[in-house]
Amino acid sequence: MAELMASRKKPPVSKRRPSGKQPATIRSLAEHLKLSSAAVSMVINQTAKSDRFPEKTRKRILAAAEKFNYRPNFVARSLRKQQTFTIGVLVPEISEGYAALVLAGIEDYLLQAGYFFLVISHRHKEHQLEQCLRLFMDRLVEGIITVDTMLPREISVPTVAVSGHKRMAGVTNVVLDHRQAASLALRHLFQLGHRKIAFIKGQPFSTDTESRWSSIREAARQLGLEIDPKLVTQLQADSPSPELGYDVVKALLAERRHFTALFAFNDISAIGGMRALLDSGLKVPSDISVIGFDDIQYASYQNPRLTTIRQPLRHMGELAAETLIRRIGSKEPHPKIIAVAPELVIRESTAPPASSSLEKQVDEAAVRDWR
Amino acid sequence: MAELMASRKKPPVSKRRPSGKQPATIRSLAEHLKLSSAAVSMVINQTAKSDRFPEKTRKRILAAAEKFNYRPNFVARSLRKQQTFTIGVLVPEISEGYAALVLAGIEDYLLQAGYFFLVISHRHKEHQLEQCLRLFMDRLVEGIITVDTMLPREISVPTVAVSGHKRMAGVTNVVLDHRQAASLALRHLFQLGHRKIAFIKGQPFSTDTESRWSSIREAARQLGLEIDPKLVTQLQADSPSPELGYDVVKALLAERRHFTALFAFNDISAIGGMRALLDSGLKVPSDISVIGFDDIQYASYQNPRLTTIRQPLRHMGELAAETLIRRIGSKEPHPKIIAVAPELVIRESTAPPASSSLEKQVDEAAVRDWR
């Protein structure tokens, strides 16, 4: 029996001496130092009990780790600790400037927190969402950040939504303060004297479309400004592109409706819309003012430079990441919603309407009220 | 002795019945089915030996997996198989349109290949590169794709560089055919009649700067076109921004040098440069033609629309990913360089020079040579 035992329990001679080609492991270090792997692990991780080891031993261990260029195996550690230090980010499309900026903010925060992120874009296809989530869960992400995406169901890990309008149990929303944004933009146009304003609403699938639009209506109501439904159009196609704004404005012009200003859902469509105006022989801003939304990099390089509402996307990404990491591993109640402030950036695409407009003097009092 | 054995080998009653709250594991399934975990693993993975199990058993196993919603633990599998199905992508800055487009292409390919990717941006800081690489290696990525980034050293995993000019051992480069690109652009300007052309070179750190510039000189030589060093400027700051192009052109104009066309390193600087021309009261293209490089989304929405050389960035990303996955796990010699073709996109920002230019008739013959 003893022999049998002996034959079973072979002498565990490591094939992987720390001097070899293979990367050093805790075990190879331990063997080399003639210590147990527990000792090495504790000292290297500076775990609570590691001060039970005398200075001398600790030095020895750390020196060996240095010498053999030991790097902990992330996968093994993940398995043991049941933590992957990975989160999933779900965006409509990586290459869109909007998402890319939020991603940059997320990266800023996550890397310094020791986390990494995986990205998937669902390409505006709703039926893909479930599969995307599954891929994330299969990878054992510890949390999820969605960007401008409506989740199809509850998620079993902490989730933060950047610009997801639907409030869901367990999800923290990081959003722009749309009411303030709408108010800023509309007051700007109103104060300039505009009364006939055309609007481009966002795509139906965009999670910002509804809240932004209702905020605009509220701001209009407070200003006593009437919104002519005939002057409201909506972007339709899936992927944002200036083309969409272009087409929408061309259609509007074809109907020969009179308006003095255009408020676009985002800069992308504002740029397309402006282009349509220019192509139709209208001058911006002398004939028609244009205001956008987002303040993308190219807004200030349009001709004329685009007036817009700035959305601090990068900061929203950071905030989302920070909130998520806070939520992971703390069972405390999490914030339901985090709103960030917009900023009105006045450039060249807005100006008082041409003097042919009649309503000019009418509402001066109302303007003062809003100051 | 028997007793000792028994006491050591406790009955391995699982705490995790497949019906419980915990996710099902191979072991919990095996126990429930009264089979070994090996059997379950083999059948679920359809491993070579799985046909040793009769149809009946296989059905049972698969049914149980389905019923308990078994999902393989990715981390455990990675540890065991020593494969992470993860690659690292190193970019200058995630939010820059250039990188975002390449990333989108990479994602396209990788997801369908069962891989994920981690992104780090080095923010144009060379001293960060080493740390970025280390983070990747610590995460045990199976390969690395760099975008517009010069590696500081050789890497121990397969690597593909998108637009990295320095040829390094073991690295596959995916690049635009710069000679063709330069030739297309310059011939276009030349055929329009331009002889005095100003150039904006890229930032010193961009890996495309050198090859693009030398290709331009070569193309100029072949056309018999002289490049006036006084008309060559270089972008300086770290992060690309239209601002840089703006400043450079403003400086050029301040020196009162005469030129009829501007060839910018990329669309971003072309847009800034165009803005500077416009701000100085010059008309594009009637006074000065402008040609860019990349064909970013907003190029076609400039006023005037920007003529440019299109670079198929998304495709280059896909290609890079495909090449990398091919390289992983195959010891065959890999391609050293993969060149993709540029495309000249003629829009509104280029036109023949104002008739005041004198050289017009001189080189008609040379033009024909190049047809």
Added chain:
DNA sequence: TAGCTCAGGTTAAACGTTTAATCATTTCAT
């Protein structure tokens, strides 16, 4: 009836860490 083959599995180790529980010495107080 010994030996072989084959079907249908099982065993146990391995991947590299972490960590709760335990152990062997020495030191110290009583």
Added chain:
DNA sequence: ATGAAATGATTAAACGTTTAACCTGAGCTA
């Protein structure tokens, strides 16, 4: 001399898979 405490570790299990090697019994052959 004895028990307690402190010191400085070790042991072994666990995380969830995968896989090479082995096992068992039935059926067949010579």
